[in-house]
Amino acid sequence: MIDEPTPQAPGRRVALAILWLGAVAAITGAVAIGWFMHAWLDGGDDISIDRPVNVVQSEPIVSGYVPNVLGLSKQSALQAMVDSGVKPSAISTEIMPHIGDLGLVVDQSPGPGSKLKNSKVTLALSGPATMPDLTGDTLDSARTRLTKMGAKISTTYRFNQGARENQVLTTTPGVGQPLKSSVELVVAEPSTSVFLADVEPLTNDCNGEAAILDGNELEHSLVCTPDAGQPATAIYRLNRKIESFAATVGLADDGDDSAPVRLVIHRDRELVANFTVRFGQAREIKISVASALRLTLEVRGGGGSSDVLDSKAVLGNARLIGGSSAIDAISADDTQP
């Protein structure tokens, strides 16, 4: 049996259609109103001004003093200068490389606020700019120079063996390339260090502990006591990334004061130090270990004989020096046995 459609069904469909159309119309209307409201409130397109903004004056022009004309067009700068009492014939211009629009005052001499004494005024106007060769300059020097050229500078630090801290290593863009508004400088980071006592050695006969040398407490020391006929040895992995090894070397104040010991240091297989350590004669050592894979420290009894006991060789505050990434890697390296 097929039911007769109820009389209300067409009416309901119509009502639903009207409702649907009404909803669509409401949404469409709301979108349209929103759009126009947005346009009305927001005020149209953005506009950017890529022309120079002229400074009429940076401070009330005071006759007899050099006005601030930085950023001015040549015309406005001359105007301000003449208004301050500078004779037009005393004003000269020169071109200085600078990013952006050309012909604007980017430097002035004498500087703003100087008293005029019949002196000549030189205005540096912006001209085409290319990246200068800053390699080897200090960061401060490079920054000053680039800032004057209108560049925004970002700095990246990188360790470079042999380079001074904050020495410019490379630039982007490269030398001679057109200068852009942003310049990236790669500069040498300062050396950093870690105590050997805080580094896992490959092999170690010494103890990391505080020691007193010549009356000074050196909290982060390696104390090595050679056994009879058997040197005390400590070997560290350097991964060819460590720059140098430094320490204060001597015999501990609380050890045997009569028997000197011998310290032998190898950089890989290369002997780089071999000297006698005597009581009360602590000395600073700093040894290059650049490109070395291993550092081997060996403390032998005096002259290599076996009759020396209780002499404690101290490598006070012994530390490895290098770039932060290498030192951090060495410090965190727990793979060494």
Next chain:
Amino acid sequence: MIQLTRPLACVFMALIVLSQFLASPPASAAPSSADAPIMLVVDSSGSMSEDDGTGTIKIDGAKVALLDFLNNISENTPLGLLSYPSKSGGNCDPGLPAFDITNRDPATMSAFIRGLEPDGDTPTAEALRTAFEEIKQSHGSGTLVLVSDGESTCDPPCDVANELADQGVDIDTITVGFRISDSGREELECIADALNGRYVDANDNGELQGILDDLSQPKLTISQLSNPARVVAEAGGEADGRVKIEATIKNEGKREATDVSMRLRFDLNGPGVARPIVRIGNLAGGASLKVAWQVWPPATAIDHRVNFTVIGSATNSPTDAQRTGTFRVIDLNSAADAGSILKGKKRIAILGDSYSSGEGAESYIRDSDRIGSACHQSSDTYLREVFALPDSNVIACSGAVANDISAANQPNSKPAQAAELAQLYERKTGSVQAVVMTLGGNDFQFPTLARSCILASHTCDDRVYDKPGLELWGGTPFAEFKNRGVGNQGSAERAAIKSAYESIHAVLNSAQAVARRGSIAPIIVLGYPLPIPLTGRSCLPMADKLSRGEILAVGGFALELNAVIEGIVADLRSEGKAVFYVPNTENALLPDHTVCDPPDRAFARSLVSADPAVFEMFPRITGAIAAKNPTYFWSKDFKNSMRSASELVHPNAKGYAAVSSAILRWTRGPGGQAANEFLKTVEAEPTATLSTGLTSDGMVDENGNLILQGGSRYPLTVDGYAPQSDASAFLRSQPQLAAHAVADQGGRIKVEVPIPSELEAGQHHIEVVGFGQNGKQLKKTVAFQITADRTPSVGLILAAIALVATLLGLLLFGLSRGARAQLRTSALHEGAV
């Protein structure tokens, strides 16, 4: 974002920025802390082995922060480190500094930082005392930074701090609570308070690093930035057209920022150089400085949003401080933007002189740009385009003086301006709804002064030469020139100008006109726009033509001229006349659109763009060259030179648009609103009854104008005067006393007014001046016209005779040919027959 094309962008050169330092102490005045020693006191007790809340062990985070600090700090900063407790001493032993205060040496010092191990108690007070002594002994003063994550377990730190404070050592103390308990924080706060320092919270190692960064390097921020959200384009240097951008740069770090500069940049995405550059010098730690710029956006930025960035940088700061802002440029220069006094007005007449006729704007209308006419009238004069006024509404005429309002200007073949005003619209939709005008400059010889300053080889701030070519003859001392005109309170020029306004008012607001219009119409008198810089800055491009002294002379004269006109207008208003002065227009070309500015920026006929021949013309006219070459006067060169000379120191089309903007601003502002209110109090000019003995049909033309004939006498009756008071009747077109009378008991004056036979055709009026019943002066005016002589000219008669003769000749010729032909035909017929 729309990037403007280069040519379009050139228009933006009109952006003017006035950069100025506002009230702030000199940046370098604060004491420098660049090389002051820093002693770091770091808690390495057992609790530092706990997590800092970010998954990092506290001591590890502290090591990273300290190593970073060590790398960033100035090479010249002496540095010391004390970590407590001592690993070898007792629980309350703070130990010795890992390294004493000494020159920064990362290669050595960093190992000590990496070697920090958390263990033991928290002898904060003891460590504080040790570090304090280290600073005191080594340098005498410095900065002490104490970082701790817990409450002291030994001596009470607050007591120790108070004890140290009593020593009076200059030590800047910063205590840092590293994810610390409340009681621990209270201890550190107490230490900071006792030592006049400050306490800072560090909730994780990142915050600790930030705090230490502040110590190691300058930290520039733009702490405040303010600017209006909307601004009107090209508002002549007035407040509503100015974007004042104020930015405060602050060095929130401890280290002095060196060679700090502030820049304002409008090209956010492009590679352009931010400018203007404002060099501040060094900025000490904690110091701030406010810099302000003033920007007047150009009309080309209308309906756009202008984004800008304020950038602060220092040579030793790793990052620039920057903050962005935006403002929107809007246009309020349409008729719809007018205030009530001009809103909806469609019948505005422009009267007066060259600053109203549009001299300098080109687009000259009718035949005004021809040799022999000094009356340039331009379609680009003010308000014409804004209100879509027809050219015929520009009644103003170059060179017009006050007398030209009521009398015809014969040299220019121009009728009286008041007469033209009366005729305007009368036949169509009603009388004029407002008059806008400039007047008085020619009366006070402003053109003479300008010509003398620009064209004469001598300076006009000393002597004024009426004709530059005659300057060797002497000239008038400037002071005398000024005093006999604009500087003379009782000068005839002032009376003439006042009378001119009265004449216009009589026509504009006659009872008949007011009845037809239904309201009083205002006369809006504009201040002359200053064509030269207000500040007396040099006119560099034309320094040889207009010196700084001359600029001051011209500017001073123009300001005085405007003041006089404003005074006359005020007088008239006090007498109940609907005359108003617009001061805004005085600044329409300022600050940098004057004759002294480059042609692409100037809103006036720039001296730079003036025809060079102008500067030679006057000597040539008066010299032998012109005498030898009389055809010069008919040449195109002469015409161009004359035009260029006339246009000097006048606005150009952009300048008149700027004047329009200034007028509209005035209508919207308090001045315009007050004027609109005042209009409601003004009464129509009283109707004077003229009884001529003739029929009214003969007296009044089809437009309702009263028509009189020269050489006749007309009885005039005027009511409203005090009984038995004296009154005088003046003819104002050619000022003269016409009659004198005494009012009768009813206050009525009956007098017979003689109209001179030589009175020129055009609009005139009779002014009856007496005293009203309230004792105040009462002036009533009746306008009339003298019709033009309708006697045909001799030329016309001759031409007519010639025409008639020609027609007759042709007729006779035709008749004679017809007669001959008829005779020939008759003869043939006769022969045949």
